[in-house]
Amino acid sequence: MIVTTAQKPTPEQTAYAQAIAAELEGRFVPRKQDSLQLLGRKYEDPVLLVADDRGLRYYEDSKEPLYFHPSMAYVRVKRMRKGERDPLIALTGCLPGDSVIDCTAGLGSDSIVFSYGVGASGKVTALESERVLYTVVREGLRSYRTGHEDVNDALRRIGMRCIDHLSYLKQQADKSADIVYFDPMFRHPLHDSSALAPLRGLANGAALSEESVKQALRVARKCVVLKEHGDSGEFERLGFEKRHRNKIAYGVIIPS
Ligand SMILES: C[S@@+](CC[C@H](N)C(=O)[O-])C[C@H]1O[C@@H](n2cnc3c(N)ncnc32)[C@H](O)[C@@H]1O
Known part of the structure; x- marks a missing residue:
């Protein structure tokens, strides 16, 4: 993977791109005046990560780039700011001060909604097993600016970890979180779900394991929640x- 900057970067932007290249074991190359297509051809690498003022953008071949954007989460949080209850917050009984483990961070949308829901006295830990996704989303949560400071604060408070959720859950004490949430890649993807399209090639597509659910039930005080395609059979399989x-x-x- 090539890591580069925008054209005419500041020294700080170059240092940032170099640090991200080191973290992801990519190859930092100076952008100069080159287009991204030209850089890919020059270094014979179709995988490119651009670090600039807009955050990190990941390109693979000619597919849509992957980048962090709060998208639907921002719409949902704006409704919450007006006093409306988000369906996921209502379903989980999530309250200010709660601690939530989001076992499948993805683009961080549900974590943002939970983070706004639990407020400054609560805690959201978002787990992502795939390193590139983790880094792109972690950096987005750290730097993306919405038009509202309280929403920015909710993004900044999310603690992201690059770890498989089963390993993480095994390390947690009994009844140490209020809510444990799973939103794995659907067994049968919905093809109209364009928000997740750029994530598909990079995401961990493994099915949720019975062992992960068992560990989640040990760790959760209030509830364990799974999001899936309504007809997938996963709800029945996992209880x-x-x-x-x-x-x-x-x-x-x-949990009992
Ligand atoms: C459908 S996406 C989650 C979308 C997310 N709820 C959102 O709002 O953006 C599933 C994500 O979980 C990650 N994932 C799948 N299995 C995992 C595991 N065992 N541990 C950690 N992350 C996992 C995938 O790589 C993918 O990024």
Whole structure:
């Protein structure tokens, strides 16, 4: 993977791109006046990460780039700011001060909603097993600016970890979090879900394991929640009670 900057970077931007290249074991190359296509051809590498004022953008061949954007999460949080209850917050019974483990961070949208929901006295830990995704989203949460300071604060408070959720859950004490949340890649992807399209090639597509659910039930005080395609059969396989019967459904298990 090539890591580069925008054209005419400041010394700080160059140092930042070099640090990201070192972290991801990529090859830092100076951008000069080259287009991204030319850089790819010159260094015979179709995988490119650009670090600039807009954050990190990951390009692979001619696919849509992957970058952090709060997208639907921002819409959901703006509704919450007006006093509306987000369906995921309502379903999980999430309250200010709660601690949430989001076991499948992805682009961080659900983590942002949880982070706004639990507020400054709560805690959201977002787990992502895939290193590039983790780095792009971690940097986005650190630097992206929405038009609202309280939303920016919610982004900054999310603690991201690059780790497989089963390993993480095994390290946690019994009943040490309020909510444990899983949103794995659907067994049967919804092809109209364009928000997740750039993530598909990079994401961990493994099915949720029974062992992860067992560990989640040990760690959670309030509930363990799974988001999946309504017809996937995953709720039945893993013992979740299906709560919403739309195309996208949530399943809940209340720990004993
Ligand atoms: C459907 S996406 C999650 C989308 C996310 N809820 C959002 O709002 O943006 C699933 C993510 O979970 C990650 N993932 C899958 N299995 C994982 C595991 N065992 N541990 C940590 N992350 C995992 C995938 O790499 C992918 O990025």
